[in-house]
Amino acid sequence: MTNRTTATDRNAALVQQMTEQMATLARTLSAWVQAEPRPLQEREAQVVRVLHDLGSTLLTALLPLAAPVRPEPDLPCGCGQIARYVRVRPATVTTVLGRVTLNRAIYHCHCCGAYAAPLDQQLQIAAGGLSLGLQELLALLGATQDSFAQAAAVVERLCLVQICPNSVRAATEDIGAVLTDHERAVVTTAQTDGSSPPAAVAAPPRVYLSMDGVVTHVHDAGWKEIKVGCVYTTRTRIPRQRPETLVIQAEQQSYLAALTDAETFGWRLWAEACRRGVTDQTDLVVIGDGAHWIWNLAAEHFPQATQIVDWYHASQYVWRAASTIFGETSDLRVPWARQHLDNLWDGRVAEVLAALEPYRPKGEGVTDALSYFTTHQARMDYPSYRARGLQVGSGTVESACKQLVSARLKLAGMIWNVPEAEAVAVVRAWLKSGRWDEAMRLRPPPQRTYQRQTVAADATVAVA
Numbered sequence: 001m002t003n004r005t006t007a008t009d010r011n012a013a014l015v016q017q018m019t020e021q022m023a024t025l026a027r028t029l030s031a032w033v034q035a036e037p038r039p040l041q042e043r044e045a046q047v048v049r050v051l052h053d054l055g056s057t058l059l060t061a062l063l064p065l066a067a068p069v070r071p072e073p074d075l076p077c078g079c080g081q082i083a084r085y086v087r088v089r090p091a092t093v094t095t096v097l098g099r100v101t102l103n104r105a106i107y108h109c110h111c112c113g114a115y116a117a118p119l120d121q122q123l124q125i126a127a128g129g130l131s132l133g134l135q136e137l138l139a140l141l142g143a144t145q146d147s148f149a150q151a152a153a154v155v156e157r158l159c160l161v162q163i164c165p166n167s168v169r170a171a172t173e174d175i176g177a178v179l180t181d182h183e184r185a186v187v188t189t190a191q192t193d194g195s196s197p198p199a200a201v202a203a204p205p206r207v208y209l210s211m212d213g214v215v216t217h218v219h220d221a222g223w224k225e226i227k228v229g230c231v232y233t234t235r236t237r238i239p240r241q242r243p244e245t246l247v248i249q250a251e252q253q254s255y256l257a258a259l260t261d262a263e264t265f266g267w268r269l270w271a272e273a274c275r276r277g278v279t280d281q282t283d284l285v286v287i288g289d290g291a292h293w294i295w296n297l298a299a300e301h302f303p304q305a306t307q308i309v310d311w312y313h314a315s316q317y318v319w320r321a322a323s324t325i326f327g328e329t330s331d332l333r334v335p336w337a338r339q340h341l342d343n344l345w346d347g348r349v350a351e352v353l354a355a356l357e358p359y360r361p362k363g364e365g366v367t368d369a370l371s372y373f374t375t376h377q378a379r380m381d382y383p384s385y386r387a388r389g390l391q392v393g394s395g396t397v398e399s400a401c402k403q404l405v406s407a408r409l410k411l412a413g414m415i416w417n418v419p420e421a422e423a424v425a426v427v428r429a430w431l432k433s434g435r436w437d438e439a440m441r442l443r444p445p446p447q448r449t450y451q452r453q454t455v456a457a458d459a460t461v462a463v464a
């Protein structure tokens with residue numbers, strides 16, 4: 001531990017160093033401006049550069065302040081034995097203020113062979129790595145900019161720190177892996193205990209769950225589906241222009257996005273519903289298109305839910321059947337479709353089926369509609385949904401597919417590796433769910449990769 005005199009001395013030395021440096025900077029900048037009048041933009045850029053360097057110096061000076069001036073000769077090791085002081089070694093860490101280097105004491109335990117740098121643990125750094133602050137920024141931009149290269153360019157512009165696109169990719173993948181591991185662990189714990197994951201909030205009386213999938217191009221695997229889930233509540237309002245109608249808007253959305261099979265996805269969505277406070281007593285509504293996996297998961301995990309097939313998807317089947325029966329240009333097409341959309345809207349699915357049946361030989365447009373309306377008849381009770389004030393469209397999750405997946409993972413020419421695509425999708429889901437701070441708190445301390453390097457270097461010396 002540092003004694004009081006040493007701490008005071010160090011404080012005084014730091015204040016003096018920074019004061020002198022600030023005075024020098026002010027003098028240099030003042031002379032620079034006086035030598036030639038410069039526009040604001042130039043002065044602004046120069047001050048930002050100078051403050052960045054000053055910040056880097058200050059941060060470097062702050063790093064060793066809480067460490068002993070003279071290393072202790074030995075420390076307790078995690079194995080229960082004693083680790084001996086070996087030497088001081090420098091370590092460099094890249095931060096939002098640029099690269100900073102610090103000298104820290106290294107200890108070695110002869111009993112278990114471990115090397116340790118107590119200052120690294122105190123600072124939560126790994127030699128040669130990134131600070132947690134910079135890692136956060138890289139992951140945030142890696143998931144939200146159009147590419148990792150563009151994210152690196154933005155970091156350089158904002159922080160004056162040069163980062164390669166691969167570091168942005170790695171930071172995004174690391175946080176994505178932490179979040180995916182967390183989601184997996186929540187499910188595993190619940191499955192092991194036979195319990196429900198804890199609720200973060202009390203659910204309102206009615207909660208919606210909506211699921212959909214969007215494909216993305218993956219190396220060596222072609223097009224793979226990223227499944228997206230949305231848990232939300234709604235707010236009903238009466239528009240001033242058309243007071244006879246109700247507008248039902250989604251709010252408090254939280255999202256799940258995973259490049260995984262339906263079974264795994266179902267458990268994670270169930271865990272998210274539990275986190276949102278959903279219980280057996282919640283008035284739960286599941287909305288989706290006709291994909292079988294959606295309704296299988298709804299039956300397995302949310303048996304109490306009201307199941308609703310998205311109105312827009314259902315109506316598309318009517319239009320397609322009308323085109324198949326009468327042809328795109330026929331005058332009969334639109335009136336027929338309108339009549340059966342009205343039937344569908346008023347819950348007369350049996351009449352729609354009866355009207356389609358004679359046209360079965362016309363082709364797929366009709367047989368697909370027959371199959372769809374037969375399979376989902378019980379999910380198309382639109383009058384009763386309207387009477388309960390329920391939303392009947394899956395626009396919320398479709399918009400989530402676009403925003404979480406398509407807007408980043410489906411840009412022109414993009415082909416992804418599975419871990420990258422998974423990471424970007426999950427990071428975007430947490431971000432859009434307003435869970436970024438929570439995500440940051442889940443990060444473990446940086447991996448102590450320096451230990452392996454130290455061990456390797458020292459082992460070489462020892463062998464030599």
Ligand SMILES: [Zn+2]
Pocket residue numbers: 077078079080081082109110111112113114
């Ligand atoms: Zn040990």
